[in-house]
Amino acid sequence: MTDQAGRQTWRVDVEGYPLDLPIVPINPEFAISLMMVIDLGVTFGEHIGKELARKIAPLQPDIIVGPATLGIPVAIEVTRALGLDDYVVLQKSPKLHLGDALVQTLTSITSKGEQRILLDRAAIPLIEGKRVVVVDDVVASGSSLKGALDLVRQAGGNVVGAGVILTEAQDWRETLGADAETLVSLAHIPQFAPGADGVWQPIPGT
Numbered sequence: 001m002t003d004q005a006g007r008q009t010w011r012v013d014v015e016g017y018p019l020d021l022p023i024v025p026i027n028p029e030f031a032i033s034l035m036m037v038i039d040l041g042v043t044f045g046e047h048i049g050k051e052l053a054r055k056i057a058p059l060q061p062d063i064i065v066g067p068a069t070l071g072i073p074v075a076i077e078v079t080r081a082l083g084l085d086d087y088v089v090l091q092k093s094p095k096l097h098l099g100d101a102l103v104q105t106l107t108s109i110t111s112k113g114e115q116r117i118l119l120d121r122a123a124i125p126l127i128e129g130k131r132v133v134v135v136d137d138v139v140a141s142g143s144s145l146k147g148a149l150d151l152v153r154q155a156g157g158n159v160v161g162a163g164v165i166l167t168e169a170q171d172w173r174e175t176l177g178a179d180a181e182t183l184v185s186l187a188h189i190p191q192f193a194p195g196a197d198g199v200w201q202p203i204p205g206t
């Protein structure tokens, strides 16, 4: 199948909500399927919030933490579905008030180069000594989620789990180590290599 831009797509069933994700080349030999959660509307947001909340509720979190950018709508929807109010965003842009923020560095699969994630010191009381679940849209290499988990622990949070809409391939298992055991997700996507006919094919084992 192709989308309106003529890109080959990959169908994934997100707990009963089918999505056709465009396959986007990273280089001529390797491609990923891309889910832009901010382009999928409020019905999808409500759906993933409810479904992740159902899996996260038994962990009895006090607070949900989400890394910018695409982890923000996930954190908001999961917080709403759990009946909580506050949530914490880990920022990526170095805003003026974040001069003395807690910091971790990371490299994600989709964004080029090294990034920093920052926790505003004013948000530490929402995390310190609290049961924390970190959520994001996708985990692939696991670098972003690991950075977020490290930052929460640096702030004194008791990480009781993590949740993503999609797991992508398997690299995140090694990166996250023991935290991979407590990760909940709604669906899985493989990564892609070109077939003989030039059509992208899922890489076996991803």
Ligand SMILES: O=P(O)(O)OC[C@H]1O[C@H](OP(=O)(O)OP(=O)(O)O)[C@H](O)[C@@H]1O
Pocket: 067, 068, 069, 070, 071, 092, 107, 108, 109, 110, 111, 136, 137, 138, 139, 140, 141, 142, 143, 144, 145, 172
């Ligand atoms: O497991 P990883 O290899 O780290 O990849 C997953 C991360 O990549 C994307 O974020 P990105 O860095 O593109 O930033 P964005 O959310 O600001 O788009 C996505 O939102 C995850 O946070």
